[in-house]
Amino acid sequence: MLDSFDFDLSEEQRLVRQTAKDFAASEVAPLARKVDHEHYFPKELIPKLSSLGFMGVFTPEAYGGAELDYVSYGVVVEELARMCASTSVIVSAHNSLCIWPILAFGTEEQKKKYLPKLASGEYLGCFALSEPGTGSDAARQTCSSVKEGTSWRINGVKNWITNGPEADICVLFTMEKPELKHKGINCFIIEMKNHEGVSTGKKEDKLGICGSPTSNISFEDTLVGDEQLLGAPGDGFKIAMSTLDGGRIGIACQAVGIARAALEDSVAYAQERKAFGQPIGKFQSIQNYIADMSCRIDAARLLALAAAKRKDAGVPYGREAAQAKLFASEMSVDCALKGIQIHGGYGYVKEFNVERYLRDAKITEIYEGTSEIQRLVIAGHLFKA
Ligand SMILES: Cc1cc2nc3c(=O)[nH]c(=O)nc-3n(C[C@H](O)[C@H](O)[C@H](O)COP(=O)(O)OP(=O)(O)OC[C@H]3O[C@@H](n4cnc5c(N)ncnc54)[C@H](O)[C@@H]3O)c2cc1C
Incomplete structure (x- = not known):
């Protein structure tokens, strides 16, 4: 279904999509229920994802990546999310929130040191901006960083970090000079494992994306050298915001994948389930739900891939990424709700997957900037223009 909608994908992008789709069907789908019900981190998928280039989708070949474009990245995230939203966010946080800032702001030394290990899946990455008292x-x-000679001493707690409990590398944001407000923020590349003063908290017990491990990360007198600073001192906020601009395209694609799952399951169910002597798909109410879901999914994908195309073309894409994320996430929750409605009572129990789609879709309205914040970002761009 929906194969005719291809947004003019190039030959290479189509091939990537087919590869991701086949992989998601054969390797991701069989694990999806276990991932959700047992809050299982699908570790065994990492080497397989890496062998297809999905742990370093847009990382250049020179650093061991697949060197594909951002449209391809979006397509991969959608296909993974179609089968398992947890898997898709493990991949998207790793690629867009950890690899991308190192690629965009790292020194040659930092890129050579970290990107090959991240792109090969040997290292898993995370991004630590949120804190217990600081989200939007x-x-x-x-969380503070204090300069001591050629080192930095870091103290503080980061909250809700996707991949946190499993991560090897963390792109971390800290405050050095509060009097400069956002211009006083630094960014560091932190090696997480066996690093004195770095610890992760318990895995959060979440509503959805249950196999995506989330925890806080604590820094207690953690020492790092100057060579771990990403960008210049004071660049942290700029790095965080530009990273999130790109990340939001991935979250939009994740939302599209979840919504597509709701639609495809609903189309199948509506043709099987009978009421009043005929398949429920014959009723106009059900057809209306299906038609509305289909229109909005395609519209959301268009917004997401249009933002990705702008990113690939090197033109500004902040507003487009925020619009894609806002529209796609709200669309996804709505499609999941309609999917449950179409399934009737069976939509409300775990025997079917549609209730999972609702739980998984909801987070797309919250992380990488809530819907309220996306509206502020979009309006901010328009008022600037
Ligand atoms: C599962 C999960 C994974 C996450 N992964 C990561 C991660 O990997 N890295 C990371 O750094 N963070 C991560 N986060 C944190 C996430 O980005 C934040 O939860 C989110 O940005 C919202 O921040 P908050 O929770 O502090 O809510 P708050 O900022 O306290 O907002 C609460 C409510 O107030 C609204 N609000 C706040 N300010 C405004 C305003 N100016 N105008 C209108 N409304 C406003 C919000 O939209 C929201 O509805 C994750 C969160 C979750 C739940």
Whole structure:
């Protein structure tokens, strides 16, 4: 279904999509229920994802990546999310929130040291901006970095970190000079394993994306050298915001994948389930739900891939990425709700997958900037224009 909708994908992008689709069907789908019900981190998928280039989708070949474009990245995330939203966010946080800032702001030394291990899946990456008291208002960082000769001493706690419990590398944001507000924020590349003063908290017990491990990360007198600073001192906020611009395209694609799952399951169910002597798909109410879901999914994908195309073309894409994320995430929750409605009572129990789609879709309205924040970002761009 929906194969005719290809947004003019190039030959290479089509091949990537088919590869991701086949992989998601053969390797990701069989694990999806276990991932959700047992809050299982699908570790065994990492080497397989890496062998297809999905742990370093847009990382250049020179650093061991697949060197594909951002449209391809979006397509991969959608196909993974179609089968398992947890798997898709493990991949998207790793690629867009950890690899991308190192690629965009790292020194040659940092890129050579970290990107090959990240792109090969030997290392898993995470991005630590949020804190217990600081989410949407990300400029108000309290985790501190204090310069001591050629080292930095880091103290503080980061909250809700996707991949946190499993991560080897963390792109970390800290406040050095609060008097400069957002211009006083630094960014570091932190090696997580066996690093004195770095510890992760318990895995969060979440509503959805249950196999995507989330935890806080604590830094207690953690020492790092100057060579771990990403960008210049004070660049942290700029790095965080530009990273999130790209990340939001991935979250939009994740939302599209979840919504597509709701639609495809609903189309199948509506043709099988009978009421009043005929398949429920014969009723116009059900057809209306299906038609609305289909229109909105295609519209969301268009927004997401249009933003990705702009990113690939090197033109500004912040507003487009925020619009894609806002529209796609709200669309996804709505499609999941309609999917449950189409399934009737069976939509409300775990025997079918549609209730999972609702739980998984909801987070796309929250992380990488809530819907309220996306609206602020979009309006901010328009008022600037
Ligand atoms: C499962 C999960 C994974 C996550 N992964 C990561 C990660 O990998 N890295 C990371 O750094 N963070 C991560 N986060 C954190 C996430 O980005 C934040 O939860 C999100 O940005 C919202 O921040 P908050 O929870 O502090 O809510 P708050 O900022 O406290 O917001 C609460 C409510 O107030 C609204 N609000 C706040 N400010 C405004 C405003 N100015 N105008 C209108 N409404 C406003 C919000 O939209 C929201 O509805 C994750 C969160 C979750 C739940």
